Amino acid sequence: MKKQWKSLALAGALAGSLSLVAMKTDDRFFEIARNLDIYATLFKELNMYYVDEINPNRMVKTSIDAMLKALDPYTNFFAEDEIEDYMTMTTGRYNGIGALIGQRQNKSIVLMVYEGTPAEKSGLQIGDEILKIDGVDIKTRKDTDTGKLLKGQTNTNVKLTVQRYGQKGPLDLTVSRDVVKMTNVPYYGMISEDVGYIDLKDFTATASREVRTAFQELKGKGMKKLVLDVRENPGGLLNMAIDICNIFIPKDSEVVTTKGKVTEWNKTYTALNPPLDLEIPIVVLTNSHSASAAEIVSGVIQDYDRGVLIGQRTYGKGLVQTTRELSFNTKLKITTAKYYIPSGRCIQAIDYSHRNPDGSVGKIADSLKTAFKTKAGRVVYDGGGVLPDVVIEAQTPTPIALSLTNKGLIFDYAVKYRHEHPTIKPAREFHLTDAEYQEFVKWASNQEYDYTTQVEKDLGTLEASAKKEKYFDQIQDQLKALKTKVSHSKDADMMTFKTEVQTLLEQEIAGHYYLQKGLKEASFATDPELKAALDLFKDMGRYTATLKGAK
Template sequence: MKKNVKKIAFFIVLIASVTLVAFNRPGDKYFEIAKNIDIFASLFKEVNAYYVDEVNPNQVMKKGIDAMLESLDPYTNYIPEDEIEDFRTMTTGQYGGIGAVIGKRNERPIILMPYEGFPAHKAGLMVGDEIVSVDGIEVTSKATSDISKLLKGQSNTQVKVVVKRLGVPEKFEVVLTREKIKIDNVPYYGMVNNNTGYIKLSDFTSNASKEVKKALVELKEKGAKNIILDLRDNPGGLLSEAINISNLFIPKDKEIVRTKGKIAEWNKIYNALNAPVDTEMPLVVLTSSRSASASEIVSGVIQDYDRGILIGERTYGKGLVQATRPLTYNSQLKITTAKYYTPSGRCIQAIDYSHRNEDGSVGKIPDSLRVAFKTKNGRTVYDGGGISPDIEVGDRTIAPITSSLISKGLLFDYAGVYVLDHKKIKGAKEYEMSDAEYQDFIKWLANKEYDYSTKVENTLEDLVNFSKKEKYYDAIKPQVESLKAQISHNKEKDLMTFKDEIKEYLEEEIVSRFYLQKGVVEASFDDDEDVTAAIRIFNNPVEYNKLLQGK
């Protein structure tokens, strides 16, 4: 081992020395590069030779590379050979496995959602099933990522999973045959009402534009007169897919996006190359603070051409383009090569990584420094800080009791209990928990732990602490104690005060057991503030057109 490490160090020094000779020209920046490579190699040689413990060259080098790239931006990354498969999954949406989302609930590895039509679903595995072991390996104490690696593998290979299910006294084994799993970019599309179609786009991996086009065409055939394109929480992906999706709504030959970087030859203007599917149908794009990159390209294009209305939250603000470069030993470098600009000319990158504070931190561009641009109809839009929606709907705040029930996994767990007594329920859109069923849920909660503090209680506690420090507490103690008694939360009371909100989240959990991912989307329509706002603007064509005209 030690000899191998010394050989590696020797070859690094040799390469650096050759490089130093090749680029040692006065005023040439490559001299500085070669000099520092030489220093780095020499340093590693000394560390390897004299450090008190054995040094793992792969780990040390990986840490050094990661630290170097981290000083640039979060999107420039080194991808070693053993992580290439995960990277391909991210860009293609494909992998070999059983087709299920897994996660932890109360420290137990649980199937959170089986993908319809794939091995886990076909084998009868359900939301809430606990994974005990994979191919004889106990997984209860393992991290979710490690369990995922055990479940993944080549297509047509088998994996044995031991499962524990609520209501089934004994653990049981399921033998699954892995398949090539293709995660849909469009997990759901359908009709919200008689004239409004809805398309949920969750990723921009390969074929995303084909999936959106298929959904759009079918919804029009079903009678859709308006379309909601949901890009909330979509982290982005392939630039080509963002261009093609924008082209579905924008006329051929119109500019979609342009990129500008250090290498002038790589700068490019991307235009719509195909005939659009529809340029007239009223369109709403839903955005959130986690809509990023390719999501922002599509949102920016729709806004810049006044093709539709944006509803929701200001987007994340990632205006950087990445490309992959091959490295030796089957590794790759994902590197930021350019910034992108929407048709109006704005770059919506929120953070300037080239200018860091003394401590190395970076900050967002302040609103006061954002530059104004104009849309096709003359509306004012801004760069530097994401895409601002035309109708802002703030992030929803839920009651402390609801938050506690969710975080403790109690709504998730009760949905499993509910399924034991109910073999079927109404359709996802129609299902509603009855008052009697909600009372059953309250009874089930009786011996469960879900304590919480309200913001008012926390504020009062701060008041007590400050008053004690400043010697005022004795004077105000009677009033404080009286106020404490008045605002002290009562679980039973809160369960009724926030009944509608708790029922909403509980109903979605129950629907997920019967109708999986598509059912969860449909069940949320009635309570989704962004969708409600979209339908409201569709029902008011005059207001819709006024917004697009900037009036």
């Protein structure tokens, strides 16, 4: 009898809990329906009575974007006219000319021409100002989207009217549009006798194939050690990250696990193919802009002790997005899960589910981080990106270098230099002479730019505090003397920080001659993370000790 009562009680409790769940579900659906009805009636009233005509598409898009922004930065809505941009983001392909156009002082300037594209073949140059596109004067049409005008069907022509530095009048160029593929690996090559380098900048649909091709070619050139650079890589497709990891770890090895609300979607992804190489020493370069798929690759390499990470802590994006098809050819990219790498850690740094009272989000506190272990037993932590094995402090640009770059003066002088010098040495060998640097200093002295150093800012704060607290009269003479002493001179700073400014200038100039590859090769000599990688490869005892967790 007691067992019967227990069974009845259990059944009653279960039925009650199911009823409660059903009630909560019904309540949620009711709230959704109620709020959608409120939204529809509000929109109807706006449309009927607002003093000016409203654009329904723009209004709805604005409201959707604001709603999704309250969740996280990665859940996004793509309207029908944005689908082409979405496809470019995922595939790295678009129909156009292959040039990066930017706005400088209300001018449309060619900032980069990509190698092998219609833009390069047509003779378009970095620094050209675009005046007209197919006869449309874009200087007078402020609402014109230059990028959309340049895109179009393959094998159609677009006529550009450009103003080039040093030319008296405009030039007309005819460019035949084609499929432009933005490469995931803009550069790879040998950087020493036995060290290969692969620069991985994205994870679109061909990323794995590009890395595999680069790796095999470098092996054929005698590569015995590899530097894989994922700095400034924002991530991309999860399957590409898995396949790239598979190049260096055994088949069937766990790569990443996703866990979210829909348990049926939770999955552990493993390496599906035989690896290309399980032995080659690897250094992965990371920084604070290495995110998502880039963190999977670097985290997996670290978790399996397959290579040494050098640089700065990664961004900390451990969220997975899934694309859902909506009505009228629109799409929703929605965060559906968090990912966990083989050690068990999730490297998501920002807790979007718990916002501060002001609506901001904060990173996960150190006290809430959990310790995990790599395959060899090294301790690693979750909750804040991937911390490299060898940390290199990020370089902070000096105020003068920052000002020259932000004002576009480094770029402008490179355009001038390219016009005046038909050829230069290969990017790795190119250096400005002292006389050429002085020519730049003289030119810059006639340009408009200025900056405030941190010391000057601190003195300004001290002066304000002194006035507020009635001490200014007592220390004003000392403050005046300090101000005079630390007041910056642009000419003096040009010499004090010559190495930094000249390096920026040389890299920019090399890029104008040799495009993306030139920019990369010109940076090798002064890249602190790359130097640390090469130094580590020269001391394989230290490399091995690092992988074993020895200090």
